Amino acid sequence: MRQLIITDQVLPGPHGERIPDGAVLVDGDTITEVGPRAEVEHRAGPGARRHDFPGCAVLPGLINCHVHLAFDAGSDPVGTLRASDDETLLPAMAERARDLLRCGVTTARDLGDRGGLAARLRDTINRGEVTGPRLLTSGAPLTIRDGHCWFLGGVVTGESEIRERVWRTAEAGADLIKVMASGGQLTPNSPPMWQSQFGTEDLRVVVEEAGRAGLRVAAHAHGTEAIASAVDAGVTTVEHCTWMGPEGQDRREDVARRMAARGIYACAASSRNWRAMVEKFGPDRAGAIYGRLTWLDSLGVPLITGTDAGLPGSVFDDFVGALELYEYLGFPPGRIIEMATVTSAAALGLGDEVGRLAPGYRADLLVVAGDPLAGLEALRHRRLLLARGRAVEGDQAATPTG
Numbered sequence: 557m558r559q560l561i562i563t564d565q566v567l568p569g570p571h572g573e574r575i576p577d578g579a580v581l582v583d584g585d586t587i588t589e590v591g592p593r594a595e596v597e598h599r600a601g602p603g604a605r606r607h608d609f610p611g612c613a614v615l616p617g618l619i620n621c622h623v624h625l626a627f628d629a630g631s632d633p634v635g636t637l638r639a640s641d642d643e644t645l646l647p648a649m650a651e652r653a654r655d656l657l658r659c660g661v662t663t664a665r666d667l668g669d670r671g672g673l674a675a676r677l678r679d680t681i682n683r684g685e686v687t688g689p690r691l692l693t694s695g696a697p698l699t700i701r702d703g704h705c706w707f708l709g710g711v712v713t714g715e716s717e718i719r720e721r722v723w724r725t726a727e728a729g730a731d732l733i734k735v736m737a738s739g740g741q742l743t744p745n746s747p748p749m750w751q752s753q754f755g756t757e758d759l760r761v762v763v764e765e766a767g768r769a770g771l772r773v774a775a776h777a778h779g780t781e782a783i784a785s786a787v788d789a790g791v792t793t794v795e796h797c798t799w800m801g802p803e804g805q806d807r808r809e810d811v812a813r814r815m816a817a818r819g820i821y822a823c824a825a826s827s828r829n830w831r832a833m834v835e836k837f838g839p840d841r842a843g844a845i846y847g848r849l850t851w852l853d854s855l856g857v858p859l860i861t862g863t864d865a866g867l868p869g870s871v872f873d874d875f876v877g878a879l880e881l882y883e884y885l886g887f888p889p890g891r892i893i894e895m896a897t898v899t900s901a902a903a904l905g906l907g908d909e910v911g912r913l914a915p916g917y918r919a920d921l922l923v924v925a926g927d928p929l930a931g932l933e934a935l936r937h938r939r940l941l942l943a944r945g946r947a948v949e950g951d952q953a954a955t956p957t958g
C-alpha cells in the first residue's frame with residue numbers, strides 16, 4: 557500500500573532541516589519520497605492513500621538506545637525478575653515493548669536481559685506476530701563474579717572466558733555486546749559504581765572478539781577509570797558516563813576529548829526521573845550531575861538518547877519526559893530530535909535504515925500536533941505512528957481520498 561502523509565512541516569531528522577508544507581510518500585515499509593507537498597503529491601499520482609494533518613509535523617520514529625525489557629520499572633525489578641520464570645517474563649516484556657512503541661519509539665536497544673528472551677521477542681516482532689519497535693539486543697551483559705547484574709547470566713573471569721562468552725552471545729543472535737565496565741546501582745554486595753570491574757586489556761578483548769562477530773560494544777561505565785578504559789579499548793557507546801571517582805565527580809577532559817576524536821557516543825541512560833532528582837537535590841547539585849551532558853556536548857562527544865527503562869521508576873511509556881532533560885539543559889528541540897533519531901541510529905549501526913525521513917529509509921515515522929521545534933511537548937500529541945509502514949493501533953488516520 558502507498559501512503560501519502562501531508563503535514564505543515566516535515567522534519568527529516570538532522571538539526572536545521574525543515575520542509576514547510578511538506579509530504580512523505582511511503583510504499584509498503586519503505587519511504588520513497590520526501591519533499592514539498594506539491595512535488596510529492598505529483599509524484600505520488602493517483603492511488604496512494606492520503607493522510608492530511610493540518611497543524612502537524614512529521615518526523616522520524618524515535619530511538620531509545622538503553623532499555624531493559626526484562627525489568628518491570630517497579631520498586632524491586634531484580635527481585636521480580638528473579639521470581640519470574642521465562643514464560644511469565646516474555647509476555648510482560650512484549651507488553652513493555654508495546655508501551656515503548658506507543659510513545660513514538662520505533663527502535664529500541666535492549667542492554668541486558670536473561671536467557672535470550674529479548675532476542676525471542678525481537679524475532680516475533682520481526683515476523684509480525686507481535687507489535688513492537690525494531691529491537692536490538694545485547695543478551696546478558698558481561699560482568700564479573702558477584703558483579704553488577706551477575707544474575708542475568710553473563711559472569712566471566714579471564715581472557716578465555718571473555719572470548720567464549722562473547723562468541724556464545726553472538727551465536728545466540730545478539731545484535732551487540734554489552735559489558736559492565738564498572739559497578740552499578742542495582743546489585744546488592746557488588747562493586748561500588750565508581751569502581752572498575754574490568755581493566756583496559758579485558759575490554760580490548762571484548763571489543764576484539766565482538767568485532768570478529770561483526771558486533772559493536774556498549775560499555776556500562778559510571779567510574780571515570782572505567783570510562784577511560786572503555787574509550788581506550790574502542791567501545792562504540794559509553795552508557796551512563798557519569799564520571800565518578802572514589803571521592804565524587806571526577807570529569808577528565810582528556811578522556812572526553814579522546815571520546816570525541818574517536819566518535820564514541822555517550823548515552824545518559826536517564827529516565828523522566830530527572831525532574832524528581834532536580835527537586836530532591838536542588839538545581840545546583842542536579843546541575844552538577846546532568847551538566848556532564850552539556851560538558852560532553854561542548855567537547856564534541858556525540859550524545860544519544862536512552863532511558864534505562866525497567867529500573868525503578870524508569871517507565872517505558874514516557875520517552876518524551878526523558879528527552880525533556882535536554883530541553884531543561886538548554887539544548888534546542890531540533891538538536892534533541894536529531895540526537896533521538898539521526899545520531900542514535902548511527903550509534904546503533906542503523907544509520908542507513910532508520911532515524912531519517914529520506915527515500916530508501918524504513919517507514920518509521922511519527923506525526924504530532926503542533927511544532928516540536930518550539931518545544932518537545934508537541935511530541936506527546938501523536939496523530940499517527942507508522943512502524944515499518946504500519947499504523948500503530950489506536951491511531952486515527954485521516955480520511956482516505958485518493
Ligand SMILES: [Zn+2]
Binds near residue numbers: 622623667668825864
Ligand atoms: Zn541499564
